[in-house]
Amino acid sequence: MSVQETAEAIRSMEIRGAGRIARAGVRALCEIAEAHSGDRESLLKDLDDAKEQILSSRPTAISLWNGVQAAMHGVADLPSAESVKERVVENSRAFIGRSERAMGSIGRIGANRIRDGDVVLTHCNSHAALSVIKEAHRQGKRLEVIATESRPWRQGVITVNELAAEGVPVTMIVDSAVRSVMRSVDLVLVGADTITSSGVLINKIGTSQIALIASEARVPFLVCSETYKFSPVTLFGELVEIEERGRAEIIGDADVSENVEVRNPVFDATPPEYIDSMVTEIGMIPPFAAYEVIVKILGPDYIFENKE
Numbered sequence: 001m002s003v004q005e006t007a008e009a010i011r012s013m014e015i016r017g018a019g020r021i022a023r024a025g026v027r028a029l030c031e032i033a034e035a036h037s038g039d040r041e042s043l044l045k046d047l048d049d050a051k052e053q054i055l056s057s058r059p060t061a062i063s064l065w066n067g068v069q070a071a072m073h074g075v076a077d078l079p080s081a082e083s084v085k086e087r088v089v090e091n092s093r094a095f096i097g098r099s100e101r102a103m104g105s106i107g108r109i110g111a112n113r114i115r116d117g118d119v120v121l122t123h124c125n126s127h128a129a130l131s132v133i134k135e136a137h138r139q140g141k142r143l144e145v146i147a148t149e150s151r152p153w154r155q156g157v158i159t160v161n162e163l164a165a166e167g168v169p170v171t172m173i174v175d176s177a178v179r180s181v182m183r184s185v186d187l188v189l190v191g192a193d194t195i196t197s198s199g200v201l202i203n204k205i206g207t208s209q210i211a212l213i214a215s216e217a218r219v220p221f222l223v224c225s226e227t228y229k230f231s232p233v234t235l236f237g238e239l240v241e242i243e244e245r246g247r248a249e250i251i252g253d254a255d256v257s258e259n260v261e262v263r264n265p266v267f268d269a270t271p272p273e274y275i276d277s278m279v280t281e282i283g284m285i286p287p288f289a290a291y292e293v294i295v296k297i298l299g300p301d302y303i304f305e306n307k308e
Helices: 003-011 018-035 040-056 062-072 081-111 127-138 155-165 175-184 207-216 232-236 287-298 300-305
Strands: 118-122 143-148 170-173 187-190 201-204 221-224 267-270 277-280 283-285
Touching: 003 018, 003 040, 018 040, 018 062, 018 081, 018 127, 040 062, 040 081, 062 081, 062 232, 081 127, 081 221, 081 277, 118 127, 118 175, 127 143, 127 155, 127 187, 127 221, 143 155, 143 175, 155 170, 170 175, 175 207, 187 201, 187 207, 201 207, 207 221, 207 267, 232 287, 277 287, 283 287
Parallel strands: 118 143, 118 187, 143 170, 187 221, 221 277
Antiparallel strands: 201 267, 277 283
């Protein structure tokens, strides 16, 4: 797809999931570099324009920001168009490979927290959380999954169909039923859109309520996330923008007066106090270790180069 098509597919939710979004944005930049036949200045301009267009398609997704920055890392001082092209292609392929490998590691590490006979609750459609559940199932553990519908886009339908195809026993519930079923749940697994330097989880709307209910019921709440979803810009005090979408997604064809205001926030914030652990490709970490992950994985040079 072209940059315009990629950005629109992300904006329209045709491409969903933080990891998939990041890989799509990086591939778009890589394809621009590979196909470009102009000089260094025109290549850099085209890449910069594409970068801004891609980032504007989903402002909350730090995975997209980190992916794009990783693809462009170190290109500004290169002397020729050819060297810029080579660096962008090399960076892009490295990021995509790292992203794809992370799923396997997260699945294997997280599956250790699922016991035989556990009932697991999940929310929305997280590739990382599902990798844990699928790995536990492949290991022969008997488990059941309860998945929320995840209004308004109903990503839970994707989740239950994916699990059913794997042979995992799964039940779908409406979002508001979480508290009533929590007494039968042994473990909550969710994904992440963004994790801040203080360990706050930004994820699909409704996640924070599930975390609060799980805390009340003493049910462990685990976040499954690749490390490129940790946000370096929050080190400098920048707040995570919570995206709001149109009213039509909420009301559909219902007869709702135009005088009624409809709010449609896509994400909410879960404090680290309600998170037991984060399952990443580098291991299980406490949420308060987010700062160390950002600094050690990305490195200070990368952070300061891309803080603006």
